[in-house]
Amino acid sequence: MQRIKQTSKTPGVKSKASSQTARAVLSLREMLVQGRFRPGERIREVPLAAELKVSRIPLHLALERLAHEGFLEIRPTRGFVVQRFSTEDIYDAIELRGLLEGAAAKLAAQRFKHISELSPLQATSYEILSLVRGHKKLTMETFNLYIDLNARFHSGLIDLSRSRMLRRAIQQACSLPFASPSAFLKRQYVSSDLWELFLICADQHCEIVDAIANRDGMRAELLTREHARVARRNLEDALRNSELPPDMAGAKLIELSSSVRPSTAR
């Protein structure tokens, strides 16, 4: 693999990122989320580099980054090992995100100077609500739009907290796919149940904004924590139905404990 003036990009396939490392990060994360590796499996760099068509240095950098995101464990001179997650880990991760986003909501309520600063968040929450109300039959398109707007809401909430430290912590907490705000929503679930869920969430968004606008930090915090628990309910439903849908992001990294544990919190 010599250096063959691949400077800009072969616009053909998928040249999404500019650097080899960035490309490797994207591919690898995708592979991990798709369950391409078994939990506990040791990753050998040379064959993987060949497969991804990058050299070992950028691959190593990419692995290091994914280890930091929580997908891999670093063994001092023995490479990287794929992490395994129990359902308790997932519950804890969701609860952790709720804790952090709740703190963000509280800070938002305390820190905004003028009510107009809330407009973006308010706009997003209305947009979500009208999207859901207007599409009682969900399509793929509205589903994706919802995911998008939902992400914008959560990111806007973090902006309002004006805390870099909190932002960092939330980013890290959400770096595992099953902890992110849109976890456990998968295409195959496009159903009326899902529509109800979206409506509930849309309502929660509006109430959160309302609490923030009234400087009711405690209410904003509690609502936001509750909002995060929706993901927990989704996971519980999925587990009750039988097993995790195999196409769900990160499902293959989850090791089901023998008993689906009856909900403790909530």
Place this chain on the structure above:
Amino acid sequence: MQRIKQTSKTPGVKSKASSQTARAVLSLREMLVQGRFRPGERIREVPLAAELKVSRIPLHLALERLAHEGFLEIRPTRGFVVQRFSTEDIYDAIELRGLLEGAAAKLAAQRFKHISELSPLQATSYEILSLVRGHKKLTMETFNLYIDLNARFHSGLIDLSRSRMLRRAIQQACSLPFASPSAFLKRQYVSSDLWELFLICADQHCEIVDAIANRDGMRAELLTREHARVARRNLEDALRNSELPPDMAGAKLIELSSSVRPSTAR
């Protein structure tokens, strides 16, 4: 710098870590904490590698790690830039640690199966208390011992939470020196004020253990959050006295907001 059979170690100087990368991480972190770089400064890899006597690859890996810890910012093809922190950032970081450790304490209260699991934490808290009571005149040695035991207490608390996710989050939150449990305690402050502070903390430790033992999760959480705020008070005191003591870990990375400060950090 060729490969000169430096296989094992020149036991002379300081061979602390086995790999070049690990050595570079240690040296770099030390340099950063000591304020060797100015906030906002761009780090040039080649001269730094020469100075640290490592090659550019391990240096790059080390820089990446410190970026993950929060010391540096990554610019896509422009290297690493030293982060700057405001006092608000520090306050937020301390509050964040309190939030997370509080959650750990709450989980600890909920999750222990048998009271004997608390013995290590209990033992540590007693050990700290008797250390402080027995040494109304603090020496360097008792100071260091306190720091040590304090770290053990905090780590024991995290163990009891039985949450890998929380552990990860706390680790990340504490990776910046001014957010860690022993932040803003510096040698020059060995004084009777410090003794009082230690006593208060030792008492808090005992009360936290007591709350956990009684399964009073809420009390454990609130106590732990309050315990973290001691660090905030320390910082406030230090700021009130004039400026940050220049030998304090990470002080040079902190940019005092409104108050005047002779800028040259060197």
Place this chain on the structure above:
DNA sequence: AACTCACTGATTGCATGCAAAAGACCGTTG
């Protein structure tokens, strides 16, 4: 004078090859 653009010096990104550990295998020895 301001703007563009090509050039240049500085700096990071990356490929390759080699060395050092860690693990596997096997023969020897108690």
Place this chain on the structure above:
DNA sequence: CAACGGTCTTTTGCATGCAATCAGTGAGTT
């Protein structure tokens, strides 16, 4: 037969050199 030790193999760690890219500079054009 188990345990130990040596050699071989596999795999990661690292050094070096080159390519690509970025920031700064100066010439040319409007």
